[in-house]
Amino acid sequence: MKPSRSAASLVLALSLASCCLRAQFPQPDGGTLERGSLPEHWLSEGPKCMEIPEWQVHEYNPNFFILRQSPCTDYEKPFVFLFFGKDRAMLVDTGSRNGNLAPAIQTTVKNWLTRNNRTSVPLIVTHTHAHGDHIFGDKALQTLNDPALPITFVAPEIEATRKFFSIDAWPSGTGHIDLGGRVLDIVPIPGHNNVSIAFYDRNTGILLSGDSLYPGRLYVQDFPAFQASTERLIKFTEGKPIAHILGNHIEQTSTPFLDYPVGTIYQPNEHELALSRGSLLELEDTLLSMHGTPKRLALRDFSVWPQGQAFAVPNERAKSAQHMKEQKEKMWDHTTP
Numbered sequence: 001m002k003p004s005r006s007a008a009s010l011v012l013a014l015s016l017a018s019c020c021l022r023a024q025f026p027q028p029d030g031g032t033l034e035r036g037s038l039p040e041h042w043l044s045e046g047p048k049c050m051e052i053p054e055w056q057v058h059e060y061n062p063n064f065f066i067l068r069q070s071p072c073t074d075y076e077k078p079f080v081f082l083f084f085g086k087d088r089a090m091l092v093d094t095g096s097r098n099g100n101l102a103p104a105i106q107t108t109v110k111n112w113l114t115r116n117n118r119t120s121v122p123l124i125v126t127h128t129h130a131h132g133d134h135i136f137g138d139k140a141l142q143t144l145n146d147p148a149l150p151i152t153f154v155a156p157e158i159e160a161t162r163k164f165f166s167i168d169a170w171p172s173g174t175g176h177i178d179l180g181g182r183v184l185d186i187v188p189i190p191g192h193n194n195v196s197i198a199f200y201d202r203n204t205g206i207l208l209s210g211d212s213l214y215p216g217r218l219y220v221q222d223f224p225a226f227q228a229s230t231e232r233l234i235k236f237t238e239g240k241p242i243a244h245i246l247g248n249h250i251e252q253t254s255t256p257f258l259d260y261p262v263g264t265i266y267q268p269n270e271h272e273l274a275l276s277r278g279s280l281l282e283l284e285d286t287l288l289s290m291h292g293t294p295k296r297l298a299l300r301d302f303s304v305w306p307q308g309q310a311f312a313v314p315n316e317r318a319k320s321a322q323h324m325k326e327q328k329e330k331m332w333d334h335t336t337p
């Protein structure tokens with residue numbers, strides 16, 4: 001029997017889908033992604049500051065590293081990410097105040113060079129966005145002058161970011177960077193910050209979402225932009241395998257719907273860093289439910305926090321200042337012999 005025109009177009013659509021969409025693999029065998037592992041827990045539970053390095057370096061796999069700042073230098077304890085390709089390496093973010101990231105990056109790069117029988121690798125330094133807790137180490141890296149890792153610095157500004165990653169239109173377009181056998185896609189996602197971008201590593205299927213999606217408080221500066229960016233990121237990830245969505249902080253406990261107070265230094269029983277594409281869909285759902293009127297909402301793994309006077313909860317700032325003071329006193333107790 002001759003298939004009807006609509007049946008034929010359905011077959012064509014299905015065959016196109018099976019040829020090009022790779023969000024799923026035919027078998028649960030890990031597919032074509034480069035594998036890696038995340039730590040059981042991070043050294044953020046405290047309280048022994050003397051035993052926690054300035055930066056905890058975690059090797060996800062031989063060519064991708066996740067570093068986390070010590071809680072003892074700044075309660076923000078952000079993550080930064082280091083990718084290696086055959087031709088270049090790329091560092092995403094440089095940490096928060098008192099971070100002193102440069103020595104940890106030098107050591108990590110030099111270990112990688114030794115393992116790969118090389119003497120140098122060019123390093124690109126870029127950012128998920130421009131907030132102070134992710135750019136503190138910029139100056140130290142810019143002035144490093146280490147022949148083993150000549151640095152190209154991408155300023156956390158829209159024009160510099162757009163140009164460097166060849167983003168055709170801001171924020172509706174996408175860009176990319178090829179590190180040599182390793183291509184990362186760059187997706188502008190303004191809303192938390194006007195320069196926010198996401199990075200998708202095609203090799204591992206890891207999506208870096210910055211401060212726009214992580215297990216914690218998603219501070220929204222520009223609600224319509226944030227919502228539009230979430231929609232675009234969902235569209236971008238459609239048909240792509242997403243192994244993990246990794247953001248910049250953990251502020252959520254492992255207990256559903258419960259975060260740590262703002263300014264918490266030690267975080268026993270914290271939520272794992274990785275989220276899935278399901279969280280992105282859940283975020284979209286939550287934003288849609290607000291019908292254009294931003295409000296604070298707590299979800300299982302994160303919460304949405306519109307910023308500005310209208311959304312402040314009475315006494316919240318005073319309470320959190322008191323909490324931070326107590327935390328600092330505690331830290332002092334534990335670091336004094």
Ligand SMILES: [Zn+2]
Nearest residue numbers: 129131193211
């Ligand atoms: Zn931020």
Ligand SMILES: [Zn+2]
Nearest residue numbers: 131133211248
């Ligand atoms: Zn941040």
